[in-house]
Amino acid sequence: MGHPKDIFKNRGPLTEQEIRDYLSGKLNDAQRRDIELKMAQDEFNLSAMAGFEETPEALAGFEKVKDSVHTNISKSGKKWQFHHTIILAVLLMAGTMILGTFVFPDHGQTTLPSEGTDESNIESIEKTTTLANEAAEDIQELSDEEIEAAVTLDELNIVHAKEVIVESPVIIDSALTSDPIYEDIAIKKSIEVKKVASATNLNIEVPTKDEIIYSNVPLIYMKNFLLVDYSKIYIDPPSIEETEIFGTSPAMANKDDEMPEVHQTELQTVVITYKDYLRETQEKFEQHDFKAALKRYKKILSKYPNDLNAHFYSGLCYFNIGKNDLAIEHFKIAKNHPYNTFQVDAEWYLAKTLCQQGKTSNCDEALNKIIKEGNYYSEQATDLMKKLE
Known part of the structure; x- marks a missing residue:
């Protein structure tokens, strides 16, 4: 058994498979919690999950963009590195935001998986989506x-x-x-x-x-x-x-x-x-x-x-x-x-x-x-x- 502090180490960006698995609702509690810790540690991960949850069509383009990045990397004779994953995620999120503007104009509404999704997973997705929406609104603090x-x-x-x-x-x-x-x-x-x-x-x-x-x-x-x-x-x-x-x-x-x-x-x-x-x-x-x-x-x-x-x-x-x-x-x-x-x-x-x-x-x-x-x-x-x- 690992030390309890290990769960707070940086876990990097979410992968396409992790996003798919999380949204499917088929993960066990430990697997789901591991992904939620990733989201909790990084606002980008949180926004990425909320974006793909709202615009699932964007996931279909994940492999295509990934292949394109791989091709460019191969031409330069370099290997896939951590920052390439971040580049890929940024490209996908940009596409998600553009697509979402036309397909899902009401960002306050949440489209959740209808099959194979347990109640705890739905609640978790709702909370992260709500936070993403609220965090986008600037609170006008008193001077x-x-x-x-x-x-x-x-x-x-x-x-x-x-x-x-x-x-x-x-x-x-x-x-x-x-x-x-x-x-x-x-x-x-x-x-x-x-x-x-x-x-x-x-x-x-x-x-x-x-x-x-x-x-x-x-x-x-x-x-x-x-x-x-x-x-x-x-x-x-x-x-x-x-x-x-x-x-x-x-x-x-x-x-x-x-x-x-x-x-x-x-x-x-x-x-x-x-x-x-x-x-x-x-x-x-x-x-x-x-x-x-x-x-x-x-x-x-x-x-x-x-x-x-x-x-x-x-x-x-x-x-x-x-x-x-x-x-x-x-x-x-x-x-x-x-x-x-x-x-x-x-x-x-x-x-x-x-x-x-x-x-x-x-x-x-x-x-x-x-x-x-x-x-x-x-x-x-x-x-x-x-x-x-």
């Missing part, structure tokens, strides 16, 4: 000035940091479940985090397997908040660039000098690791400095547009400063993200936001869905519905 001008909700209505830490479901890394001992350790760690965060002597019961959510990507705790560990996903260590002021101001010059020199300050760009930047951001969220935290999540998203951590916690920040429309947009992306870490949480906070927004019919629909599914937040959803009656 820093608009964030500062916003009014934070009162203490009774905000989503408290402690609520996010203590009342969320137990989520563990699915890579650890191949060995029962890892699962036990992960569960105990999650429970311990909840106990520490609650700062009480609450008797928190160890959840059963049915009550656990298994994340399909690696996790990390920061300031007791659960987060996706992107350092184990990206090939290059993720980082954020910050502009800082260096130099000494005149006020700090040596006062013994009769004519103190005016020390010039200068702006320099420093690179901060993603983990360090996120840790400080979560600290601001923990302190209920939602505006400062939101500005930092915006900075993360400016470099990593599909960062799940930033989308989910941005949604909470926007909720807490009364910007419901933007909160909804971020929660929808988190709910439909191929990384399933915050899907249940995002669905619940999306429902709460719709209720706070006053959209009664949408609120009722979202709450009824949670109750019907019987997921972790079904009891809270039932209580909220009673309050709204």
